[in-house]
Amino acid sequence: MAGFSDLPLELVEFILSYCSQPELYALSIMSKSLFNITGPFLYKNVDLCIRSKAPPVDRFIINMTDQRRLLNRITTLRIGQSSFERIAIDGRQRLAPSTPENQTTVLNLACKILGAMFGPILSQQSKNLIDDIYSRNYGGFVTLIILLSRNLRRLEIMDQGCNLILPQYLYYHLNTMDIRQRIPSPSIPEMSFNVDHTGVQSLNRDCRFDLASVLTTPGLTTLEFYVYNITRLSASEMPFTRFSPTIGLAALNITTIILRHTRLITGILTCILPHTRALRTLVCEYFYDWGSHDWTRNVSEKRWINVSALNDNLHFVKSSLQILVASVECCDLTRPFFQQPDILAQSTGKLDLVDFEKLHTLELPFPFITGDFQFSHRNAFESKLPPNLRHLLLRPDMSRAQFTYPVDTTLFLLETHLTAWTKHAEASVVANTDTTYMFRVTLSLVANTPGLESVTIWQPAQRSVGWSQAQLEDLTTLCKDNRIACVVAYPQLIRTLKAENWNLVKECVLVDPNRSIGNLTEKRLRGRRENGIPLGLGAQYHLHAIRQGAVDAWSDYP
Structure with missing residues (x-):
């Protein structure tokens, strides 16, 4: 069998593109030839989150300044606190002390770099940055790396404990007149905030997200974030409702907004959308854990799935707007699927998109289109889809x-579990009834939507x-009769029983009008689609079920 280093270069590069950073590092130290191959991939996506088994950020700066060409390879930078490991930080924003040699070296490098950028006479902002590095401020180190990374395309911030205040810190240093006048402002097209790679919602509910600072990041076009409370959209105690006079609205060019697993979609959009008139893609991932809230505390929350408010x-x-995506999870994470609450009383409204002439792609739950939250076969519906709709998911x-x-239904054989057995059987019957409803509505939409080019049907997690x-x-x-592409999407989280597959999907193409041969084709997608739509939406409940061991691993489940 051929060794890894003996494979064709094209095949090796294809394999490396799917490897994680630790895997790439392990390959790079095997041989010099593998280091030369893995180098561009190893430094393409850099993770500098604070954790015990990671090189200190100051050490990274020292290594990179010795090999400046590697800095130009960085396209994605992940900073903040590791979601896998909570490391205590000495002080609010400061890192642990380093060796005197490292501290002196990184300070000299900072002075040299800033002097080359701004001249021998440093401005007050540059002096402040050096002072922050001297005081071991994590944000100061990150700002210096961003200034040096001229090809940076995506910045991922994990600040779940709110100890780092990174958005405000970066805004202060990257948006000063000193930097904008002397060097081309660092452009960061994509930014994410508190979006975990494991797919699990952040447990910290007190973290503030300084939206105004983030929205004015130079060159920003794509923003993905999670925030628990609408009052946490600003650095101050006052909720974010409008921009301050110092922030120019004309500078905003946000084209994509992705709201991850949050319950206050309507309130957040009310704050953001009036200022993002160039928005082309909007993704809303509704998530509400029924078991963690007192529903009688706030009457307004009883209609939290307010589709009409979203429409407004x-x-x-x-x-x-060209692409609209919405997923909904209203569940009790502590209960099995056959004991979930009825969300009918918490849902209202439907979408009216007949005036959205540029909207061509929709990915929505059925009730958003039909207005029928009961999934009743007796209720007629009138869809109000956009006139130029081409792709419906x-x-x-x-x-x-x-x-x-x-x-594992054998657990229900005990007499004390007969009630659970009955509820499980009833839940399976009504689930199949809802599936039949979705089938009939799909046929109606396909037959009565002119100009439709493709339809994608998401399947439930359980095959039965x-x-x-x-x-x-x-x-x-x-x-086939209407020459419409037909795709069936199978989420792989429950099918593989692996939490790391929360955003893995298998798609089966049943009909493709552009292919002369009508054979079924399959492909697997992870992370995002080609058009940027994220995968793994609405996976919180099943992720929790797998982690709690509630899913039967011995079922006949291909």
Whole structure:
């Protein structure tokens, strides 16, 4: 069998593109030839989150200044506190003391770098940056790295404990007149805040997100973030409702906003959308853990899935919006899927998108289109889809098939568990009923939506409540007759029983009008689609079920 270093270079580079940073590092120290191959990939995505088994950020700066070409390879930088390991920080923002040699070296480098950028006479901002580095301020080190990384495309901030105040810190140093006048301002097109790579929602509910500072990051076009409370959208105690006079609205060019697993979509959009009139892609991941809140505390929260309010907010970006994605999870993480609460009383409204002429892609739960949260076969519906809709993706969210997963039913044989057995059987029946409803609505939408080019059907997590083969064949026939591409999406989290597959999806193309051969094709996608739509939405409940061992690993589940 050929060794790794003996494989063709193209194949090796393809394999390396799927490796994580620790795996790339392990390969780079095996041989000089592998180091030369893995080097560009190793420094493409750099993780400088604070944790015990990571090189200190000052040591990284020293190493990189000796090899400046490696800095030009950095396209993604992850900073802040590690989500996997909580490390205590000495003081609010400061790192642990370093060796005197490292401290002196990094200070000399900072003075040399800033002197080369701004001249021998340093400005007050440059002096402040040097003072921050001298005092071991993590934000100071990160700012210096960003100034040196001219090809940086994405900045990921993990500040769950709010100890680092990174957004405000970066804004202070990167938006000063001194930097903008003397050097090309560092451009960071993409930024994420408190979005965990494991897919799990942040447990910290007191963290503030200084939205105004982040929105004015030079060159920012894509923003992905999680915030628990609307009052945490600013650095001050006052909630963010408008920009301060020092922040110019004309400078905003946000084209993509992704709100991850949060319950206050409406309130956040009310703050943001009036200032982002160039928005083209909006992704809203509704998530509400029923078991962690007192529903009688706030009457307004009883209708927290307010689709009409979402529709009102969308009118701020009516002339620019092209892609709209929404997922919904309203669940009790402490209960099995057959004991989930009824969300009918918490849901209202439907989308009216007939005036959105540029909107061409929708990924939505069925009730957002039909207004029928009961999934009732007796209720007629009138869809108000955009006139130029080309791609429709339909999710099983809010149905009783959404949270199903395989369980060990032998546990129900005990007499004390007969009630659970009954509820499990009833939940399985109504889940299949909702699946039949989704099948019929899909046929109606495909047959009555002119100009539609593709339809994608998300399947529930459990195979037994998914679409039957006969239903898929009927949809295939209808799509062939109308020359519409037909795709079925299977989320792989429950199917593989691996938490790391929370954003892995298998897509089966049933119909492709552009192919002369009608054979079924399959592909697997992870992370994002080609158009930038994130995968793994609405996965909090099943991630929790897997971590708690509630899913039966011995079920017949391919």
